[in-house]
Amino acid sequence: xxxxxxxxxxxxxxxxxxxxxxxxxxxxxxxxxxxxxxxxxxxxxxxxxxxxxxxxxxxxxxxxxxxxxxxxxxxxxxxxx
Amino acid sequence: xxxxxxxxxxxxxxxxxxxxxxxxxxxxxxxxxxxxxxxxxxxxxxxxxxxxxxxxxxxxxxxxxxxxxxxxxxxxxxxxxxxxxxxxxxxxxxxxxxxxxxxxxxxxxxxxxxxxxxxxxxxxxxxxxxxxxxxxxxxxxxxxxxxxxxxxxxxxxxxxxxxxxxxxxxxxx
Numbered sequence: 001x002x003x004x005x006x007x008x009x010x011x012x013x014x015x016x017x018x019x020x021x022x023x024x025x026x027x028x029x030x031x032x033x034x035x036x037x038x039x040x041x042x043x044x045x046x047x048x049x050x051x052x053x054x055x056x057x058x059x060x061x062x063x064x065x066x067x068x069x070x071x072x073x074x075x076x077x078x079x080x081x
Numbered sequence: 082x083x084x085x086x087x088x089x090x091x092x093x094x095x096x097x098x099x100x101x102x103x104x105x106x107x108x109x110x111x112x113x114x115x116x117x118x119x120x121x122x123x124x125x126x127x128x129x130x131x132x133x134x135x136x137x138x139x140x141x142x143x144x145x146x147x148x149x150x151x152x153x154x155x156x157x158x159x160x161x162x163x164x165x166x167x168x169x170x171x172x173x174x175x176x177x178x179x180x181x182x183x184x185x186x187x188x189x190x191x192x193x194x195x196x197x198x199x200x201x202x203x204x205x206x207x208x209x210x211x212x213x214x215x216x217x218x219x220x221x222x223x224x225x226x227x228x229x230x231x232x233x234x235x236x237x238x239x240x241x242x243x244x245x246x247x248x249x250x251x252x253x254x
Contacts (some may be wrong), residue, residue, distance in 0.1 A: 017254060018254050019254075026178065027178040027179065027180065028176065028178050028180070028181070029254075030180075030251050031178050031179075031180040031181075033251035033252075033254075034180060034248075034251055037249075037251070039248065039249065040180050040183075042179075043179050045179075046179060
């Protein structure tokens with residue numbers, strides 16, 4: 001089963017480079033790249049470390065279902081208001 | 082100790098060794114600081130050369146040097162694959178994360194399966210050829226040695242080949 005993530009979105013929002021995130025969670029920068037591309041499924045330990053780095057719950061970063069795009073989420077938020 | 086440089090003989094020998102660049106390369110490799118790349122075609126070429134070389138040693142046991150030369154060329158390429166390829170060596174401790182370890186396990190498992198298959202096929206083929214071609218004891222011993230060399234080469238080449246063809250390289254930011 002595929003695991004989707006939005007590490008790239010969180011990283012862009014924070015202005016964090018792959019290397020900075022990789023150093024913080026103890027992996028190589030390439031591993032962050034493979035994670036973002038969906039070519040690598042992280043261990044529970046790594047997933048929790050990344051979630052802790054961004055100060056969010058693991059399920060906010062990783063999901064079995066694809067995440068909504070930012071545009072769709074904004075449109076829904078506007079419609080809800 | 083030399084009066085001109087103030088260095089001992091051992092220190093001067095160390096300086097000579099440093100000039101070759103090998104100690105620096107060795108240090109980089111042990112700490113795994115260099116960038117590793119997918120080596121699809123070099124690993125494929127090494128495998129093809131080694132396989133043709135091994136095949137030639139079996140087809141032409143009287144001219145074994147032709148096949149042996151190809152096997153050694155394959156060995157030379159395989160050495161570079163382990164240094165610069167995507168699979169980090171078992172001994173490397175720094176710069177190895179969970180993805181590297183998973184990749185290494187998968188790669189060496191593929192190599193083990195390949196080498197086991199080649200060993201079974203090679204031993205059966207060799208026994209058959211020894212009977213059909215009437216190989217004497219000396220030829221059989223040499224051919225067994227070539228098979229062992231080929232299996233060692235498979236264990237060096239297949240991990241890089243497997244990882245290089247099953248993963249896509251990641252671009253720098």
